[in-house]
Amino acid sequence: MKKSVEFLLVLPLLLVILFIVFAFQTGTIPDFLAADTPVPIDTDTVGAVPTILSSVIPYDTSTASITGTPSFTPSPSSTPTQTITPSPTFTGTPTPTEIVTSIAPGTSASQEIKGGIATGNEIIQAIERHYLDQGHYPIVLNDLIPVYLPALPVTSTDQPYFYRFFDAAHPMASEGYWLAFRVVEQENITCTYLRRLDYWDCNYAGP
Numbered sequence: 001m002k003k004s005v006e007f008l009l010v011l012p013l014l015l016v017i018l019f020i021v022f023a024f025q026t027g028t029i030p031d032f033l034a035a036d037t038p039v040p041i042d043t044d045t046v047g048a049v050p051t052i053l054s055s056v057i058p059y060d061t062s063t064a065s066i067t068g069t070p071s072f073t074p075s076p077s078s079t080p081t082q083t084i085t086p087s088p089t090f091t092g093t094p095t096p097t098e099i100v101t102s103i104a105p106g107t108s109a110s111q112e113i114k115g116g117i118a119t120g121n122e123i124i125q126a127i128e129r130h131y132l133d134q135g136h137y138p139i140v141l142n143d144l145i146p147v148y149l150p151a152l153p154v155t156s157t158d159q160p161y162f163y164r165f166f167d168a169a170h171p172m173a174s175e176g177y178w179l180a181f182r183v184v185e186q187e188n189i190t191c192t193y194l195r196r197l198d199y200w201d202c203n204y205a206g207p
Helices: 002-026 043-056 108-134
Strands: 162-165 177-182 190-194 199-201
Touching: 108 177, 108 190
Parallel strands: none
Antiparallel strands: 162 177, 177 190, 190 199
């Protein structure tokens, strides 16, 4: 009895195997065997994949590009920016005939100043000629006589000219010298020639 039962169980399996062998040999495979058998998908496992990936690779959506192309930020230019500084205004160099004074024109004091400066400019020219020839300014005005001046001139009111030489050790050595005369017609007024500025100042306390 037991052997009969075992034979009945094995018989269907043998029939199936024979049928499959026959089908492959004849090329007539049933449709239910040729169709792709769908593979079951565990939805729980699929849903967990993005969660796992997001925990492994952080992703910043605020900086992501829509097309996937990385954004490019240009680096600062290495070329320095030129700063244009306005050039200082050139006002020109005053001439010895320019006068800084508070004396009103047309007065006797202004006439005395005008004449004193004209004579003083002649002395200045003699001093500069001495410098060109000797390589230094005269120590005193008498050094100009008789080569550069026949005699020491005075102003229209017989006032002498005061000369001050600055040697190399003096703090005012760059000035070279000063030349000045006093104004008789106006009390406490002295006109002084400032060599570096190259003009006459008649509001200056002279030597």
